[in-house]
Amino acid sequence: xxxxxxxxxxxxxxxxxxxxxxxxxGSEPVKADDFFAAFNPLTLPATFSDTNLTRKADTTGISYDxxxxxxxDSALQKAAGKDHKKLAIHPAxxxxxxxxxxxxxxxxxxxxxxxVAFVFDKEKKxxxxxxxxxxxxxxxxxxxxxxTKEPTFIVGREKLTGDNQLMYSRQGYAFNNDAGxxxxxxxxxxxxxxxxxxxxxxxxxxxxxxxxxGDYIQDKKNFISIxxxxxxxxxxxxxHFEKNNGECIGExxxxxxxxxxxxxIFKESGDPCxxxxxxxxxxxxxxxxxxxxxxxxxxxxxxxEYRKKKEPKKSEKKKTK
Numbered sequence: 001x002x003x004x005x006x007x008x009x010x011x012x013x014x015x016x017x018x019x020x021x022x023x024x025x026g027s028e029p030v031k032a033d034d035f036f037a038a039f040n041p042l043t044l045p046a047t048f049s050d051t052n053l054t055r056k057a058d059t060t061g062i063s064y065d066x067x068x069x070x071x072x073d074s075a076l077q078k079a080a081g082k083d084h085k086k087l088a089i090h091p092a093x094x095x096x097x098x099x100x101x102x103x104x105x106x107x108x109x110x111x112x113x114x115x116v117a118f119v120f121d122k123e124k125k126x127x128x129x130x131x132x133x134x135x136x137x138x139x140x141x142x143x144x145x146x147x148t149k150e151p152t153f154i155v156g157r158e159k160l161t162g163d164n165q166l167m168y169s170r171q172g173y174a175f176n177n178d179a180g181x182x183x184x185x186x187x188x189x190x191x192x193x194x195x196x197x198x199x200x201x202x203x204x205x206x207x208x209x210x211x212x213x214g215d216y217i218q219d220k221k222n223f224i225s226i227x228x229x230x231x232x233x234x235x236x237x238x239x240h241f242e243k244n245n246g247e248c249i250g251e252x253x254x255x256x257x258x259x260x261x262x263x264x265i266f267k268e269s270g271d272p273c274x275x276x277x278x279x280x281x282x283x284x285x286x287x288x289x290x291x292x293x294x295x296x297x298x299x300x301x302x303x304x305e306y307r308k309k310k311e312p313k314k315s316e317k318k319k320t321k
Contacts, residue, residue: 011036025061032124035070038062039103042093044151048104050069050135053113057106059089065091067105071118073131075079079116080107095151100127100175102151112136116147117153118168119175119182130173148297150174150272152185152294153235167191172294186294187251202253203227205236210235212264215285216306221246224284226256233258237266237277239286243300250296275302 010069010286022036024030038060038169063299064084068076079089088108092115095102101120119127132145132155141157147155151174158168172186199221206227208214212235217223221242230262239252256264256277264277267290288302296302 010162020095025063025064027065028070030066032070035066036101036103039091040095042095042104042147044095044147044149046093046147048133048145048147050091050133050137053092053106053133053135054108057113059091060091062089062091062105070120070124071129072125075118075126079105079114079129079131081109085111086110095147097123098153101176113121116249117173118183128175128181133205148294150270152271153182154186154294174268176271177269182291182312183268183270184249185268188249199240199297201225201238203236205235211283212279214311215309217309218304218306222284222304222306223255226284231248235264241296241300241302241304243297248297248300250292252292252295252302281308 014313024035027203038058040058052134064076064080064087067089069242080089090106090108092104092106099122101122101124103118103120105116105118107116112134113136114155115132116129117132118129119132121127130153132153137143137157139157141159142213143155143157146156148160152172154170154172156168158166158169161167169191170186170188171184171188173182174185175181176183208227210228211214213226213228215223215225218241221239221240224237224239227236231308234257235254236255238251240249242249242250250276252266252273254266254268256266258264261279262279264279266273266275266277271294272290273292273295274288275292276287276289278285283305285305287301
């Protein structure tokens with residue numbers, strides 16, 4: 001009887017191992033399907049805060065060696081640090097899109113937990129990663145990351161000051177397939193008072209030799225700067241506007257592509273924002289077509305017309321006799 005009981009226990013154990021998820025905490029090679037199956041689908045939109053990182057993660061453990069089978073050395077070392085002997089790695093969710101897979105993974109060591117997003121192509125080959133938040137920032141702010149349906153990872157921090165004013169900063173990251181990496185698609189803050197009063201133009205010193213290059217303005221806080229692009233039929237641009245007495249602000253830097261004699265479009269992989277540009281000899285009209293909410297307030301849009309600023313004439317030095 002004891003013999004048959006032992007056989008039954010072994011058989012049940014083998015069946016359970018075969019039917020359940022493959023263990024990922026060893027050093028043996030793991031199939032890609034088994035590895036990705038350890039991540040539960042994440043319902044979007046979703047939010048992770050610095051106070052719930054460990055609760056949001058799954059209890060399944062992933063060893064450094066197993067994760068290294070799927071993630072490049074440089075990206076993994078950046079996320080895990082040099083000493084990974086006491087490192088605990090856990091899956092926090094998977095986001096499946098047509099051309100990409102996003103894995104959210106927590107790394108815990110000495111009570112410090114960080115959340116990192118890794119992106120893979122549809123063949124499950126690693127492409128890029130971005131560190132999102134940590135539970136040990138220790139700067140007096142509440143930190144969180146909101147994930148939109150695109151997905152865009154909006155990393156934010158906020159705190160109440162002594163006079164009950166909310167101070168915040170938000171930075172949005174999206175995977176750009178052309179660049180093969182995450183790019184910043186949103187940068188918003190009310191903490192830099194100098195920036196609020198003085199808009200710094202990041203393209204100001206770039207070349208403006210092409211046909212439509214120049215500055216198009218309404219006033220000091222509503223303008224578009226257009227400069228020569230890196231390729232033919234392309235331009236770099238920076239647009240900033242403030243509506244409703246500064247209550248609604250929009251700002252975007254990117255590259256537009258000409259699609260006609262005087263028509264151009266801005267769109268980037270991983271960013272739902274699409275803007276049409278229409279040029280004349282003296283102005284440019286912009287019209288928002290996609291969802292550009294990551295780059296502006298919710299009650300204003302990239303829809304306006306700007307007049308081209310005349311270039312100052314170069315003064316010629318008089319020849320001395």
